[in-house]
Amino acid sequence: MVLIAASLLLFTRFARPARTVVLVVSVVLFVVGLSPFSRFFVQSLENVYPDISQNPGHVDGVIILGGATSFARGQLRVGEAGSRLVAALELAQKNPDAKVIFSGGSSRVMMKEERTEADGARIFFDLAGLAPDRVIYENKSRNTLENAIYAKRIANPKPGERWLLVTSAFHMPRSVETFQRAGFDVVPYPVDYRSDGRLRDDFRPFSIAPDGLRLADMAIKEWIGMLAYWLHGYSNSSFDKAKEG
Structure with a gap:
């Protein structure tokens, strides 16, 4: 401008x-x-939180934040943040007893969205072969604050439980602190890195x-x-x- x-x-x-x-x-x-x-x-x-994908430890539950799916002309679109869905699918498969919650409604405040991010995630997980009853879909949240409030309400975490929070690495600092502020102590599981992290590539124009x-x-x-x-x-x-x- x-x-x-x-x-x-x-x-x-x-x-x-x-x-x-x-x-x-x-x-x-x-x-x-x-x-x-x-x-x-x-x-x-x-770089605020480390990558723990190789050794996530014990998992009681997994929370995936929206931001990866949308719809256009009736078709599902998976954007750059699709790594959130892929990581969640892998965690769900490797931890069959863990609870899985997807949190994502619509970020469009001024207009009603007929299909939410949760609807898109449901289609993705169904196509990937994940059992329908493995995921609880929260479809009302419009931002990170509401993600934390609604996810905690659904999860009802017990003392000592270990819940992983899956979202893009650049979004993780705000997400973790917001969840903690809401009284939900989560373990950061950053994905969807936008920088390589190797000096040789980082300095490349x-x-x-x-x-x-x-x-x-x-x-x-x-x-x-x-x-x-x-x-x-x-x-x-x-x-x-x-x-x-």
Whole structure:
């Protein structure tokens, strides 16, 4: 928006300062879009909690957060966060006695969504061959706070139980703290990493600017979400932990 507004001002008496703004914004977009900056930026979120996929330990229950499914023209779409569903399927198969809860309604506040993320997850798990009675679907939550409230209500966790929380690594800091704030002590099971984590690849520039800008945009939105939750008292230390990491 800033770039568009400045571009329009090029044809007015404010052309001189507008040229400066256009130049600065263009350079910033070029650097962020092509340089490895956004990879390290998203790692400030992804590196807060370790990857425990190789050794998850004892599992009493699994909670999967929505954000991976949607519908278009009646067809199921599985997005970039589809790793959440794949990881949950693997955990359910390896831990047949564990309870499994999928939490995801619709994030569209201004319009009613006929089919929810839970509906999409049900289709995915059914196609994957997971027994229908293995998963409890929560379809009312619209955000992470409601995920925590409704999931806890369904799970009714007992003292000593070990519940894994499955969501994207960049979303994990806000999710864990929100669940803890809701009185649900969960074990982070981060998936869907957007950075490789190896220095050789982390320092590699992006081939096209939109890829870097999209990653930076995602990380910025999550940091804003963390700040908003922190200001509203929905979370405490995750904001500080991610900032330090």
